[in-house]
Amino acid sequence: MKELDDININCGSPKFYRRKDLTVEIRLHIAFMVLLCNKWGIITGIAKRYAISRTFVYMLQSQLNSAIEDSFYVGSAPSKKELVIGEKIKSLEYSLLLRLEGKCSIPAISGILKKMGMKNTSVGTISQNLNQIGKYLPDTFHVDDGTILYVCLAADEMYSYSRPILITVDPVSTAILRIELAESRKTEDWINHFNKLRENGIEVILVVSDEGQGICSAAGSALSGINRQPDTFHAISHRLGKWVNSLERSAYAAIENEYHCLDVFESAKTEQVIQKRMDAYFEAKTNTDKAISLYEMYKFLYHCIIDNLQVFDKHGNPRNRKNAEEDIRVALDYMIGLPVNKIKKDINTIYNLLDELLEYLDTSRQVVQKLIEKGIQPYIVQAFSLAWQHQKNAVKAKKSERRKYFATKEKEQLDMIKMMLGDDFETVKTEVFAQLDKIIQSSAIVENINSIVRAFLNTSRNMINQEILNLIMFYHNHRRYKAGKRKGKTPMELLTGTKQENDWLEMLMEKVEEHDHLSAA
Structure with missing residues (x-):
């Protein structure tokens, strides 16, 4: 709502600025149009x-009303009902903005x-209006x-x-x-969920999920x-990653104990x-050597x-699934022989999953083959594949140093490709990255969606209903x-390929206006 220039919010940078193309004459014209053409859909058309x-x-309508009401209206001023409706609509729009965009609680709104x-600002009224929408x-x-619509499903x-709140997401469009x-x-709840899709x-071509019993069983049935x-x-x-940090802490604790024994x-x-x-010192030193050795061996196998x-x-070539599976099995065989308590259960679980775990490697080979069949040179596909992988690693990295490292590697790789492709760079990059994004390794994107929903739960004391989820x-x-890479796009545009003309709030208010019009009719 960049045109609300009269609102001043000091939050570091201006939230709104004056539209110079909207002159005083145009603003008056808009206000008069609303007053004179009092019919359904006029507001949306002008907007x-x-x-x-x-x-x-x-x-603008309210400002014009205030300016001319005393001087010009002779029994023809907007009725009280019309003014009440205008106030209600304005209050509703701000309520939606603050609840969804601002993630404010209803009492705060x-x-x-x-x-x-x-x-129309009471807690009960706001809550009732949001539930009604x-x-x-x-x-x-x-x-x-x-x-x-054929989709991968997270x-x-x-x-x-x-x-429980059951969520399914298209990981490509989010x-x-x-x-x-x-x-x-x-299981029956998830079966019903999949059947509704x-x-x-919506037809599912691949399911990505954790090992929840209900999801796995329902996916196999439905x-x-x-x-x-x-x-x-x-x-x-x-x-397995949690044991890296645990063994590192144990090694440092052993070193500290060794120094303590030396001081004593x-x-x-x-x-x-x-x-x-x-x-006591020699015993502590032996324990330190064992702890460091165990940590280094485990970390090496984990990174393998x-x-x-x-x-x-x-x-930049797709990894061979059979070779990758064999290497992982060898690393797990060595890992299970290490003197680490309680790790055998986790490793046995991974053994059982290994046949399905690398499914995405077959997908990657198919994606690369399709890109080559479209006429993109194999060495270009390889170069873009490395850049794409660096981008993924940068997103997954938790430490800023690793994030910066992979971001730099991605930039270097893309700069090199740009020199080779010249003016065709952006076109080819968009095509290749769009295809590579179809390679789904994890359900991380649905975890991100969960965090978005969680923000709303936190501001509603976890009291949620289906209407608010809608x-x-x-x-x-x-x-x-x-x-991010989806900047300027909406998830629905990415999913359907159809351009979204209006803002989400305008679309939502159109639905409200349409429903109210039908109810009145």
């Missing part, structure tokens, strides 16, 4: 024509609107025109108090396909014949005490496994990304 928000149109001098919205994305679950407040997360024109890609993060990184030994006086403390999970080798789904699917 589209001048690329302004509906809230701004209502504000009530307080903000009261300070702005608006009406949520009833207008679906909980499942529907494919129009009877067509079929599935996960989260909790609002004791009730669009939420279905969000459901369920009674449980049993099919009823709405999506028989569809490959399931276990989440590599939960399967390996989450299970140097302060001994009698021969008996000297001998006793010398034995992680390296074999990379989609492409150091030359609102969250609509907002997320139609909002524009402000940063």
Whole structure:
């Protein structure tokens, strides 16, 4: 809402600025049009024509009313009912903005609107209005025109108090396909969830999930014949990575104990005490050597496994699935022989998953082959594959040093390709990266969506209903990304390939206006 130039919010940088192309004459024209053409759809039409928000149109109307009411109106001023409706719409738009964009709690929204001098600001009214709008919205994305949409599916679950929220997401576009407040997360609940997707024109070609019993069992029943890609993060990184830090802490603790024993030994006086403390020091030194050796061996084996999970080798070629699986098995065989307590259970779980775990390597080989068949030279595909892999590693890196390292490697790789391709660089890059993004290793994207939903749960004391989940789904699917590789795009644009003309708030208010119009009719 950049046109709301009269609002001043001091948050480091201006949130709104004056539209110089909207002169005083144009603003008066807009306000008079709203007053004179009092029919359904006029607000939306004006907002589209001048690329302004509906809230701004209502504000101009209100300002004109205030300016001329006393001087010109003779029994023809807007009725009280019309003024009340205008105030209600304005309050509703701000409530939606603050709840969805600002992630404010409903009591906080009530307080903000009261300070702005608006009406319809009680907690109960705001909550009722938001729930009512949520009833207008679906909980499942529907494919129009009877067509079929084929998608990869990332599935996960989260909790609002004791009730599970089942979520399925397209990991390429990040669009939420279905969000459901369920009674449980049993197999039958997930089967119903998957069946609802099919009823709405969505066909699944790959399922990515963690090892939740309900999801896995339902995927096998409702999506028989569809490959399931276990989440590599939960399967390996989450299970084995925690032991790297644990063994490192144990090694440092052993070193600290060794130094302590040395300090105590140097302060001994009698021969008996000297001998006793010398034995303690040598024992501590032996334990330190063992702890350091164990840590280094485990870390080496862990990184051997992680390296074999990379989609492409150091030359940019798709990693051979059979060789990667053999290398991982060898590393696990050595790892299970290490004297690490409680690790055998995790390793045995990975053994059982290994046949399905590297499914994405077959996908990568198919993607690369399709790119070459489109006429892109193999060495160009290899170069872009390495850049894409550096980008993925930068996103996954938790430490800033590693993130900067991979970001630098990606930039260097892309600069080199740009010199080779010249003006065709952006076109080829877009095509190659779009295809490579179809290689799904984990359900990390649905974890990100969970964190977005969690922010709303945190501001509602975990008291959530299906109507609010519908609102969250609509907002997320139609909002524009402000940063990252999806900058300027909405999840729905990426999913359907259709350009979204209006802002999510305008689209939502159009639905409200349409529903109110139908109700009145």
